Amino acid sequence: MRALVDLLNRSFAVPAVYQPYLAAGVIFVLAFVIVVFAAVYSGVLIFAERRVAGRIMSRIGPNRVGPHGLLQFVADAVKLIVKEDIIPDASDRPLYRFAPYLMTMGVFAGFVVLPLSPHVIGADLNIGLLYVLAITAIAVVGVLMSGWASNSKWSLFGGMRSAAQIVSYEIPNALALLPGVLLAGTLSTQAIIRAQGGWPWEWYVFHSPMMLALFVIYFIAALAEGARIPFDLPEGESELVAGYFTEYTGFRFAAYFVGELAHTWIAGSLAVIVFLGGWQIPGVSVAEIDAAQGGMLWLYEALALAIFVLKMIFVVFLMIQLRWTLPRVRVDQMMVICWKYLLPITFVALFLILGFMLVWPWESVGGLLWRVAMTAVGLGVVVVYFWRVRYNIVAARDRLYLKFWI
Amino acid sequence: MxxxxxxxxxxxxxxxxxxxxxxxxxxxxxxxxxxxxxxxxxxxxxxxxxxxxxxxxxxxxxxxxxxxxxxxxxxxxxxxEAGARPAYVSVAKASGLLACVYLGWRLVAALSGSGQKAVDGSVKNIGVLLVTDYLFAFEAVSVLLLVAVVGAVVLGLRRLS
CATH class of the missing domain: 1.20.120.1200 (NADH-ubiquinone/plastoquinone oxidoreductase chain 6, subunit NuoJ)
Structure with a gap:
């Protein structure tokens, strides 16, 4: 934000009297851009999700509206906006009307500190990571509020399940991100990325075996926080109709969906920022990016942006694939996974990492050897993953038809 | 501004x-x-x-x-809340209001004119202060929290058996 204000100040001579208005204007424009970005991202994601679901279930998926069904989400949005907005008689009207917006507000506000490239970021707060965790916690209040205000048993159950789940999984989620903060020595998202490097062995995920384990734990906890399958208990259709948004229609219903889908961007980008090296370009140091001028700067920015988004797509694609692969866990299993497995493992890994940091510092030969070894392990996992996907496609007697967009 | x-x-x-x-x-x-x-x-x-x-x-x-x-x-x-409120509620309200006004007055009196510059509220500064100047309070609070956690576990176990 400050960079944008500076840029405007350099380009136009803004009198000192108007400086507050300039800052306020920039804030409003940035907020608008973030909301539009999140909404369009959710639309594109729902399209991708349905097409991938189609391929996994050996069917086609939506392909009628627009080229390859790409405009399906626009049609869905128009449908939901023109639908009647039903408010149940027995509901708590003001709370019922406000709840969806509180939930989406909490999610959208998290986008402020998530960078896309060295300069594309809403605001680089020095408590960035903490800010995301804090502001997304507000979404729980919206969920609980809607569960209560709907005055329906299904909504109430869904809201309470959701609150229990999110409050529980917040702990392994935050603790799994902590080693990244320890290694970088800062909470700022940009600074954490800058402390890493472009090549895989310079990413925090391959720092040590414990880091690799914490990445998996973070991923599971992020799935649970976003209420995605296998953790979509709050809206378990088989027992709760649709959970906390059972009573909602029209635009408010759409607001919940946009909030949930936009949350995958937050979960995915946190994984990319803390574990996968963010926008770092392989072979180009941060100093070179900072020193670049004119055309080179634009080139580096575009490259960094592409790298960040590619990593994001990979993480989010994993989430989508899991959604259509795994069955839903039970409520008690959900609690047991968090409190009896994820949390103890996270604590043990955290303490081991502290010792690891003392014995094999990041730059030392031992540290480098560990990182290269862990990178090999990680590559092995990726190779096995692709091999299994291919095996499953062949085993389903489907032609290996990788042009999944048709 | x-x-x-x-x-x-x-x-x-x-x-x-x-x-x-x-x-x-x-x-x-x-x-x-x-x-x-x-x-x-x-x-x-x-x-x-x-x-x-x-x-x-x-x-x-x-x-x-x-x-x-x-x-x-x-x-x-x-x-x-349903039904008529008991008589003591208005007394409680009045005394609460009085206490609030008194507290506000004392706070304003204590804080006005002190003009003390706050220390830098960055994460690093807070961390350093916690393990140096306020180490005892910090450890005392963590023991207190531990007691609370143990108490919760004990209560939960009693309910189960």
């Missing part, structure tokens, strides 16, 4: 939210107003250049503790 505007927005929102907590008829609305107040106070912390405290306020109070409050209220399914 922009700070002053934000201060008044945050301060007025905090007072309105506090009034909402007192005046709300249903317990759930009261709890939600309290969350609103806590967020407004977080804005004031931000203006005092204490972003860490502000984020913690939202994360711990608004995001976790108050969610548990709301959770319990929903679990007990508390409706709006």
């Amino acid at each position: 922009i700070e002053i505007v934000l201060f008044y927005v945050g301060a007025v929102a905090a007072i309105l939210g506090a009034a909402g907590v007192v005046l709300a008829r249903t317990p759930l609305r009261g709890a939600l107003w309290l969350i609103f107040t806590l967020c407004a106070v977080a804005v004031l912390y931000l203006l005092l250049e204490a972003p860490f405290v502000a984020a913690m306020q939202v994360l711990v109070y608004a995001g976790a503790i108050m969610v548990l409050f709301v959770f319990v209220i929903m679990l007990l399914n508390l409706g709006p």
Whole structure:
């Protein structure tokens, strides 16, 4: 934000009297851009999700509206906006009307500190990571509020399940991100990325075996926080109709969906920022990016942006694939996974990492050897993953038809 | 200029939210107003250049503790207060108001004119202070929390057996 204000100040001579208005204007424009970005991202994601679901279930998926069904989400949005907005008689009207917006507000506000490239970021707060965790916690209040205000048993159950789940999984989620903060020595998202490097062995995920384990734990906890399958208990259709948004229609219903889908961007980008090296370009140091001028700067920015988004797509694609692969866990299993497995493992890994940091510092030969070894392990996992996907496609007697967009 | 505007927005929102907590008829609305107040106070912390405290306020109070409050209220399914209020309520209200006015007066008297510059509220500074100057208080609080956790486990186990 400050960079944008500076840029405007350099380009136009803004009198000192108007400086507050300039800052306020920039804030409003940035907020608008973030909301539009999140909404369009959710639309594109729902399209991708349905097409991938189609391929996994050996069917086609939506392909009628627009080229390859790409405009399906626009049609869905128009449908939901023109639908009647039903408010149940027995509901708590003001709370019922406000709840969806509180939930989406909490999610959208998290986008402020998530960078896309060295300069594309809403605001680089020095408590960035903490800010995301804090502001997304507000979404729980919206969920609980809607569960209560709907005055329906299904909504109430869904809201309470959701609150229990999110409050529980917040702990392994935050603790799994902590080693990244320890290694970088800062909470700022940009600074954490800058402390890493472009090549895989310079990413925090391959720092040590414990880091690799914490990445998996973070991923599971992020799935649970976003209420995605296998953790979509709050809206378990088989027992709760649709959970906390059972009573909602029209635009408010759409607001919940946009909030949930936009949350995958937050979960995915946190994984990319803390574990996968963010926008770092392989072979180009941060100093070179900072020193670049004119055309080179634009080139580096575009490259960094592409790298960040590619990593994001990979993480989010994993989430989508899991959604259509795994069955839903039970409520008690959900609690047991968090409190009896994820949390103890996270604590043990955290303490081991502290010792690891003392014995094999990041730059030392031992540290480098560990990182290269862990990178090999990680590559092995990726190779096995692709091999299994291919095996499953062949085993389903489907032609290996990788042009999944048709 | 922009700070002053934000201060008044945050301060007025905090007072309105506090009034909402007192005046709300249903317990759930009261709890939600309290969350609103806590967020407004977080804005004031931000203006005092204490972003860490502000984020913690939202994360711990608004995001976790108050969610548990709301959770319990929903679990007990508390409706709006019904029936005539007992006579002592008005006495309690009056004495509460008096105590509030006295506390406000003492606070203003204690804080006005001190003009003390706050220390840098960065995460690093808070961390250093916690393990140097305030080490004893920090450790005492962690022991207290440990006792609370052990107590919760004991109570939970008794219920099971």
